[in-house]
Amino acid sequence: xxxxFLKRLEGYVPEHVRPVTRxxxxxxxxxxxxxxxxxxxxxxxxxILTLDYSVSDPTDLxxxxxDEFLNVMSLLLKAFDR
Numbered sequence: 302x303x304x305x306f307l308k309r310l311e312g313y314v315p316e317h318v319r320p321v322t323r324x325x326x327x328x329x330x331x332x333x334x335x336x337x338x339x340x341x342x343x344x345x346x347x348x349i350l351t352l353d354y355s356v357s358d359p360t361d362l363x364x365x366x367x368d369e370f371l372n373v374m375s376l377l378l379k380a381f382d383r
Contacts, residue, residue: 330367331361336378346374357358 328336337346350356350370359367 307342328371330371333371333375337374340378340381342374342378342381345377349373 309357331381334346337343350359354366355369356362359370362370
């Protein structure tokens with residue numbers, strides 16, 4: 302094979318390999334809840350938790366669902382913070 306062809310393959314990532322990305326900044330759940338309360342989004346917190354996740358407290362969720370919920374709420378907080 303030609304060296305130039307092989308040289309272009311250095312940055313290749315196979316389909317089955319998931320590229321590693323930097324983890325987003327995580328806010329502690331207590332700090333996130335306080336920030337949500339400060340932004341007057343407590344009703345939205347309760348509504349999303351109740352309607353979408355069918356629980357009244359994030360600690361009742363599985364770890365994966367809790368992370369999902371907290372990510373949604375942190376994105377919502379960023380959107381309303383602007």
